[in-house]
Amino acid sequence: RPAFAAAFEKARQRQADIEPIDTLLPGNEERHMRFYVNAVADGTGEGAEESAIVYAVETTEQKALEGQMAQSQKMQAVGQLAGGIAHDFNNVLTAIIMASDLLLTNHRPSDPSFPDIMNIKQNANRAASLVRQLLAFSRKQTLRPEVLNLTDVLADLRMLLARLVGNDIKLKVDHGRDLWPVKVDIGQFEQVVVNLAVNARDAMPNGGELTVRTRNVTTEESKSLPYRELAPADYVVVEVEDTGSGIAPEVLKKIFEPFFTTKEVGKGTGLGLSMVYGIIKQTGGFIFCESEVGKGSVFRIFLPRYIAEARTAGEPGEAPAAPAKIVDAAKDLSGSATVLLVEDEDAVRMGGMRALTSRGYTVHEASSGVEALEIFEALGGKVDIVVS
Ligand SMILES: Nc1ncnc2c1ncn2[C@@H]1O[C@H](COP(=O)(O)OP(=O)(O)OP(=O)(O)O)[C@@H](O)[C@H]1O
Ligand SMILES: [Mg+2]
Known part of the structure; x- marks a missing residue:
């Protein structure tokens, strides 16, 4: 005024x-x-x-768009940051795990250092699993999408979910009829549902009801939904609904951010929903949360309907392979193959080199793809396996 x-x-x-x-x-x-x-x-x-x-x-529309832009830019920036750190950390941890593996093979279990080395390895593994969640958030994971019917996936998951939420919480799985197929990485999708279920459980310490619901949403219907980001298309929707504490509006804005948690130190890392968000985005889907304090929350996942098309050669758009993943050599060649080890991280390459040579492999190392090709040619192609 x-x-x-x-x-x-x-x-x-x-x-x-x-x-x-x-x-x-x-x-x-x-x-x-x-x-x-x-x-x-x-x-x-x-x-x-x-x-x-x-x-x-x-200017309602414009304001909403501005807010949405700011939010998605923030998520992208945080994702990039987290992804960069996670990538480097992953290499460091791989080197640590490899070195402790080497040490473990050289020490007898009766050796006094053995439990200490074991401890190092276990903790490095724990750190690696945190880093994996970060990588998932920044969409830097290698997904192996397959065409699936979520009805089957959820039916298989039901036992695990029931055990996860315990006896005080009633689990309901409500399958939509004639559900369209979707193309998702099954392991990652299970992670998503498990994470949402664990959060729901934590929000219902005194018991309640957890409902997992699926249904088809047509292009027409998707247009009428109140979600601006949602591109009009056919979707399969998975809803995870609880009757728990609910989420206050100012908290709701932040739940997908990495390391955002309202749980006590040591109880939650705040990576669960970040991982969920990353996986859904990388799969081409959308996730929304609606919640009312004291009543409960519902997480709604939109996965694009998979429509079989004429086979195209190669699958574009897949993320590059995760670095520093050592593939087991084929069984029949174990201990005798010629290995070309390609890895740009010195520490990781050295670890891999030692691990492989100590098991009797002939190892040629390269720090880049170009170098690897040169070595490959110099050897006249006599390489049994390429590890990268
Ligand atoms: N179903 C829910 N009901 C109420 N609050 C929720 C629910 N799901 C998530 N939240 C809120 O969102 C926050 C972030 O969730 P997120 O899963 O990312 O992390 P976390 O559960 O705290 O820790 P982590 O999953 O890494 O162990 C939670 O701390 C909680 O405050
Ligand atoms: Mg969680």
């Missing part, structure tokens, strides 16, 4: 360039308006009654 008064005063003084006023529509917090106040510019108007023209423009 004072802004209006000021603007009208300026108009009375015949000023041009009056700042527009952004405000919420009274009585409806959801709608944004922008008012333009213009001075009436005819000089003849001696004693004219009106001195200003006010235009009102509804």
Whole structure:
């Protein structure tokens, strides 16, 4: 209101360039308006009654888009940061795990250092699993998508979920009819559901109901849903609903951010939903959460319907292979094969080199793809296996 008064005063003084006023529509917090106040510019108007023209423009849509942009940019920036750190960390951890493996093979279990080395390895493995969640969030994972019917997947998962949530929580699985197929990585999808179920369990310490529901959503229906980001298309929707504590609106904005947690230190790392978010995004889907404090929450996942098309050669769009993954050599060649080890991280390459040579393999190492090709040619192609 004072802004209006000021603007009208300026108009009375015949000023041009009056700042527009952004405000919420009274009585409806959801709608944004922008008012333009213009001075009436005819000089003849001696004693004219009106001195200003006010235009009102509804900016709700624009505001929502701005908010959405800011949010997605934030997630992207955090993702990039997390992904960069996770990638380097992954290499460091791989080197540590390899070195402890080497040490373990050289020590007898009765050796006093053995439990210590074991401890190092176990902790490095724990760190590696955290890093994997971060990589999932930053969508840097290698997914192995297959065409699946989620009805089967969820039916198989039911036992595990029931055990996970315990006896005080009633688990309901509500399968949609004639569910369309989707193309997802089954292991990752299970991770998603398990994570949502664990969160739901934590939100219902005194028991409650957990419902997992699936159904088809047609393009037509997807247009009518109140989610702006959702591109109109056919989707299979998976809902995970609980009757737990619910999430306050200011918390709701942050739940997908990595390391955001409301749980006590040592109880939650805040990576669960970040991982869920990353996996769903990488799969081409969407996830939304609606919640009411005291009533419960529902997480709604939209996975694009898979429509079989004519076979195209190669699968584009898949993430590059995770680095530093040592593939087991084929059984019949074990201990005698010629291995070409390609790895750009020195520490990881050295570890792999030692591990392989100590098992009797002939190892040629390369620190880049180009170098690997040169070595491959120099050897006349006599390489049994390439590890990269
Ligand atoms: N179903 C739910 N009901 C109430 N709050 C939830 C629910 N799911 C998530 N939250 C809130 O979102 C936060 C982030 O969840 P997220 O799964 O990312 O991390 P976390 O569960 O705290 O830790 P982690 O999953 O890494 O062990 C939680 O701390 C909690 O406050
Ligand atoms: Mg969690």
